[in-house]
Amino acid sequence: MATATAKSLTVYGEHGRDDVSHQSANQFGVVQFPEKGPGIDRVGTRDTYAHPVTGQSGQWGDNWMDPQAAAALYNAVQEYQSANPAHANDVPLKYNDIAAYDPTINLGHSSHGSAKAVDFLYMDRNGQPTTSIYSADLTRQNEFTGILRQHGFNHNFSNNGAVQGTSHWPGHINHEHAGQRIQQ
Ligand SMILES: [Zn+2]
Numbered sequence: 001m002a003t004a005t006a007k008s009l010t011v012y013g014e015h016g017r018d019d020v021s022h023q024s025a026n027q028f029g030v031v032q033f034p035e036k037g038p039g040i041d042r043v044g045t046r047d048t049y050a051h052p053v054t055g056q057s058g059q060w061g062d063n064w065m066d067p068q069a070a071a072a073l074y075n076a077v078q079e080y081q082s083a084n085p086a087h088a089n090d091v092p093l094k095y096n097d098i099a100a101y102d103p104t105i106n107l108g109h110s111s112h113g114s115a116k117a118v119d120f121l122y123m124d125r126n127g128q129p130t131t132s133i134y135s136a137d138l139t140r141q142n143e144f145t146g147i148l149r150q151h152g153f154n155h156n157f158s159n160n161g162a163v164q165g166t167s168h169w170p171g172h173i174n175h176e177h178a179g180q181r182i183q184q
Contacts, residue, residue, distance in 0.1 A: 001078065004071035011074060014038060023067075027053070028102045030064040030115045033095070039077040043094035043121065043129070052102035060101040069116040069180050072151040079151075080144045087140070090127030095120040096175065109177075117155070117179030131174040133159040141176065153178040 002011045009031040013019030023031045035042045047062040065073070081087050096119045100107050103115035111117055121129040122136035123144070130136055142164040145156060149165050157169035157177040166176065 002071040002074035004067040007067065009067040009070050025067055026064075026101065028064075028104075029066065030099065030101070030103055031067050031070055032061060033063045033065045033070050033073065033098055033118075035063070037092055039081045039092050040074075040120075041092045041094055042096070044096040047097070047100065047107045049100065049105055049107075052100075052105060062097045062100060062107050063095075064101050064103060064115060065098045065118070066115040066180075069152070072153070072180070073118060073148075073178075076144075076148050076151040076153070080147050083147065084143065087127060090123065090140075091129060093120055093123070093144075094129040111155075111177070111179060114179070117177060119175045119177050121175055133162055133173050136162075138163060145176070145178070148178045152180045155179040155181040 002009060007025045008023060010020065010022045011034060025031050042063055046059050048059045050057055051060055077093055097107055097109065097112060098118045099112045099115040103113055106113065121131055122133055123140045124130040124135050125137040145163050145165040148156065156166040156179065157172050158166040159168065159173045161168040163176060
């Protein structure tokens with residue numbers, strides 16, 4: 001379970017009262033989404049770019065997220081896992097890009113600039129990650145996307161909108177995108 005304020009994220013792990021991690025947002029208002037579990041792992045290469053303040057080169061990562069969106073994603077993944085015993089042996093969901101240390105740095109998707117959007121691989125009917133919508137298990141995708149929507153991710157894309165609760169946007173044959181629409 002995770003909770004958040006506008007400026008911090010607290011994650012309660014599976015191992016009791018000592019298993020609590022707290023992260024304050026950086027100067028751009030974002031925290032790093034956990035690299036690993038439960039139920040979700042980071043996958044793919046890490047984006048590198050100059051540090052937005054110091055100018056230093058190095059790895060500044062692509063898993064920075066608005067704290068409240070991060071808590072929502074974390075809780076959605078756990079809810080998906082516990083909602084259906086059929087998912088007990090699923091491989092953790094594989095997520096890739098969220099946003100940069102300074103989310104206005106575009107890592108190749110302008111729609112991630114709010115730091116409230118995440119890309120993840122599709123799941124196949126064995127609960128394994130797949131990089132093709134054509135081998136995705138739409139039952140799993142629909143179920144997970146429905147839970148994401150309940151957690152505020154209502155701006156979602158898949159190829160041809162094949163997943164319920166998403167619409168079509170080019171470039172989503174190999175992954176689904178879930179985002180929280182920026183409030184106007
Ligand atoms: Zn995306």
